[in-house]
Amino acid sequence: MQHSPFQPNPPYSEHGTIPVARGQWRADPSDHFGVVVARFNQRVGERLLSGCLDTLARCGVAVDRQVDVVEVPGAWEIPTAGRLLCAGAKRDGHPLHGLVVLGAVVQGETPHFEVVVQEATQGSSRVGSEFGIPVGMGLLTTHTSEQAMERSGGKAGNKGSDAALAMLEMVDLGRRFTPGPLSSTGSATGP
Numbered sequence: 001m002q003h004s005p006f007q008p009n010p011p012y013s014e015h016g017t018i019p020v021a022r023g024q025w026r027a028d029p030s031d032h033f034g035v036v037v038a039r040f041n042q043r044v045g046e047r048l049l050s051g052c053l054d055t056l057a058r059c060g061v062a063v064d065r066q067v068d069v070v071e072v073p074g075a076w077e078i079p080t081a082g083r084l085l086c087a088g089a090k091r092d093g094h095p096l097h098g099l100v101v102l103g104a105v106v107q108g109e110t111p112h113f114e115v116v117v118q119e120a121t122q123g124s125s126r127v128g129s130e131f132g133i134p135v136g137m138g139l140l141t142t143h144t145s146e147q148a149m150e151r152s153g154g155k156a157g158n159k160g161s162d163a164a165l166a167m168l169e170m171v172d173l174g175r176r177f178t179p180g181p182l183s184s185t186g187s188a189t190g191p
Contacts, residue, residue: 023173025059025165031097033067033167034085038103038139040074044148048102048138051158059168068096075103075116075139079123086131098167099128100136102160104148107141117141134170138163 027033033056037049049069057063068089072081078101089096101124107113120139128135138160142148150156 021173021176023169023171023176025168026172027056027059027061027066027097027168029062029066031061031066031171032089032094033061034082034089034096034099035067035069036078036081036085036099036101037069037071038073038075038078039071041104041106041145041148044104044140044145044152045071045102047149047152048104048140048158048160048163051153051160052100052102052136052138052164055161055164056168059165061168075105075120078103078120078139079127082124082127082135083130086127086133090131096131096133098134098136098171099124099131100138100160100163100167102138102163104140104142104152106145106148107143113141134167134174136163136165136167136170 035049035052037045039045053063053067053069056067061067068085070081070085072078082099082101086096086099101120103120105113105117105120117139121137124135124137124139140148140151140159142151147156151159
């Protein structure tokens with residue numbers, strides 16, 4: 001029997017008669033996740049981290065043993081820490097199944113904002129591609145500190161929570177498309 005992620009049973013969305021594969025917000029007990037949080041704009045980072053970890057726990061992740069959290073000075077350092085975390089976990093025989101990056105970059109009066117945001121987002125994406133894992137993007141890019149606070153547990157919700165959900169959904173979706181257990185590189189090891 002050929003493996004197909006498009007099974008005619010939940011979870012899937014149906015558009016007409018075409019089933020659409022969709023991951024769920026769940027984790028296996030053997031999953032290992034990483035979270036990198038920027039210390040700059042610390043109050044926002046703490047709120048994003050709290051939302052992320054709370055959401056992971058509500059989705060069945062044993063946060064105390066399945067999640068490694070790394071704190072870095074600012075958003076610029078997020079991709080480097082993500083790469084170090086992924087490489088170390090792989091070397092130790094417990095590869096990460098997903099990564100969440102968190103922080104806030106508030107626009108100032110110089111082009112520095114664009115440079116930092118571009119490197120942090122593109123660098124995090126490259127880490128995901130390099131290690132074959134999904135990356136939940138919880139890096140806020142706002143015009144004001146007030147907007148960052150609103151998006152880290154205020155009126156606009158908590159983007160740390162949203163990033164955790166996106167990462168979990170993509171990990172689960174990846175399993176649906178992979179015919180066997182994932183190797184430490186994130187590639188299929190067999191049917």
